[in-house]
Amino acid sequence: MRVRRAEPRDFDDIVDLARRLELDHAGMDEDIFWVAEESGEVIGIVALRKHPDCLELCSLGIDPAHRERGVGRAMVEALTAEPPGDVHLATVIPEYFEALGFVRAPSVPDSFIEKRKTPWCEGCRHDLCAVMVRKKP
Ligand SMILES: CC(C)(COP(=O)(O)OP(=O)(O)OC[C@H]1O[C@@H](n2cnc3c(N)ncnc32)[C@H](O)[C@@H]1OP(=O)(O)O)[C@@H](O)C(=O)NCCC(=O)NCCS
Known part of the structure; x- marks a missing residue:
């Protein structure tokens, strides 16, 4: 298994896995993706989205056959x-x-508050949603 930055040729596989895991959303093409690859197959994805006020890790998903x-x-x-x-x-x-x-973020970036108003967050349990941060060492 190898984790690497995604290349343009990976995008169809990324969208396919994201759809299967219901992680697909508008604007995915602007995110910076990493893929986990094994035997020529994309088995995992994760993305970095640059908001005006923060960086967000999103779309983390591993093919169910390759979890744990x-x-x-x-x-x-790799992303952090x-x-x-x-x-x-x-x-x-x-x-x-x-x-x-x-760790739980002491304050929620404005971009996350705005994101909640978009279709990206539709269908997710807002009451279970936690905003977290990993500090740059
Ligand atoms: C959550 C997910 C990314 C984990 O990927 P993974 O490759 O199986 O995880 P890892 O092998 O790195 O880690 C396994 C550990 O995480 C724990 N873990 C796995 N899924 C978990 C979950 N849903 N909640 C809490 N802990 C979880 C396991 O118990 C295991 O713990 P251990 O190391 O103490 O034994 C994967 O299950 C997935 O793609 N889920 C669907 C999409 C999703 O929920 N993405 C996150 C959206 S924010």
């Missing part, structure tokens, strides 16, 4: 190694991200 092997962890580590600043995310599984060094 550390692929998600490797993808989060690069950005120049703190990385935020919104999730309904905060326990997973706590194990990866994220």
Whole structure:
């Protein structure tokens, strides 16, 4: 398994996996993606979205056939190694991200408040949503 920055040729595979995991959303083509690749197949995705006021980790998804092997962890580590600043995310599984060094954000970036008003957040449990941050060391 190898984690690498996505290339344009990966985009169809990225959208396909995102759709299967119901992680697809408008504006995906503007995000910076990483993929986990094994035997020529994209088995995991994660993206960095640059908002005006923060950086967001989004669209983390691992093919169900390849879970519980550390692929998600490797993808989060690859993404958080690069950005120049703190990385935020919104999730309904905060326990997973706590194990990866994220903590509950003391304040919610304005971009996240705006995002909640868009179709991106439709269908998700707002009451379970936690905004978290991993500080740049
Ligand atoms: C959540 C997800 C990314 C985990 O990927 P993964 O490659 O299986 O995760 P890893 O192998 O790196 O980590 C496994 C660990 O995470 C834990 N874990 C897995 N899914 C979890 C969940 N939903 N909630 C809390 N912990 C979880 C496992 O118990 C395991 O713990 P351990 O190391 O103590 O044994 C994957 O299940 C997935 O794609 N889910 C659907 C999409 C999703 O929910 N994305 C996150 C949106 S914010």
